[in-house]
Amino acid sequence: MLRTFTCIMCPQGCEITAEGAEGALAITGNKCKKGKEYVEQEMTNPMRNIATSILVEDGELPLASVRLTKPIPKARIFDVMGAIRQVKRQAPVCEGDVVIRDVLGLGSDVIVTKTVEKAEQEGKDR
Helix, strand or coil, rough: EEEEEECCCCCCCCCEEECCCEEEHHHHHEEEEEEHHHHHHHCCCCCCEEEEEECCCCCCECEEEEEECCCCEHHHHHHHHHHHCCCCEEEEEEEEEECCCCCCHCCCCCECCCEEEECCCCCCCC
């Protein structure tokens, strides 16, 4: 099987061709070692990162952005998103807070990337 990739590991964006089935037998077009490693991983075990948001109750914003601390297998994205969708936190939430530790046993934590403070009560002096 012949596959073509655009490398995302550095600004060069090499067009890399890989020929092989379960693993890359021949890789051409990469200008650096990172490109070859990227294509080998994509051919054998593609990994992805997720950035999304969780619900925040009584916050100055209704959502807080979250991300994974390390990539997970591409095939598990929808499972992980299902787990994240179930998360709801009470304000305040702080950047760096872990909202799911070792999500689905994949070795990656879900962490908050934007602090959301508690909403000010209406009618209070500022």
